[in-house]
Amino acid sequence: MKIPETYSSTSIYLRSFILPLVEETHADLLSSIRTVSNSPISQISRIRETKNHQSPSDxxxxxxxxxxRGDAYEPAVGDLIAVTNIRPRCINDLNNHCLIAFVHRASNFCITVLSSKLITTLDQNKEIRFVVYLTNLNTNIRIWRSLNSELEGGNMKIIDKVLQVHSSVRK
Incomplete structure (x- = not known):
């Protein structure tokens, strides 16, 4: 992909970074999944729906x-995790035995997650399950929000000013 020398607007300029960000996020996640056997892991003691749970989307x-003691993984806000019923030893262990979740809140080994799939309520607390760290998305989410014009008011004016072409700079 060829990078243009000029852009017709600030929004077009910012949008030009979206695809590379998605590609970078994908590459980071793929790298983490390939080395999942070395990822931090913790055993789950309890899973329950929150009051904000609304199937099928939330x-x-x-x-x-x-x-x-020692090496217990404590999930943090922004972590992308796999919830699985086995300790993954290789990438294939994630094919049939896991779902992906995003850590929305975290406090003292208790986390609220947004899950990619419904966690069946039947015997959900009897089966041994694990959370496996995949990657942290905080930086990527901040960049995504910035690129999608979630900067408002004065902040966007500053960006416009910085990107503005001055006559003294022209060829």
Whole structure:
């Protein structure tokens, strides 16, 4: 893809970064999934629907992970995790045994996640499950919001001013 030398507007300029951001996010996630056997992991002690849970689109769950000495993974806001019933040893273990979730809130080994799929309520707390760290999306989300003009008012004016072509700079 050839990068243009000039852009007709600030919004077109900002949109030109969206595809590279998506590609970079995809590459980071793929890299994490390929090395999933080395990813931080914690066992789940409890899963339940939150009051904000509304099937089929808002699949919010509260997950409590076990506190273990030493190397217990404590999920953080912005983490993309796999919820699985096995300890993944390779990428193929994620094919049939997991769903992806985004950590929306986190506090003292208790997290609220937005899940990619419905977690079946039947025996959900009896089956041993794990959360596996895949990647953290905080930086990517901030960039995405900026590129999609979620900067308002004065902030967008500053960007317009910085990107403005001055007559003294022209060829």
């Amino acid at each position: 699949l919010f769950y509260q997950i409590t992970v076990l506190k273990k």
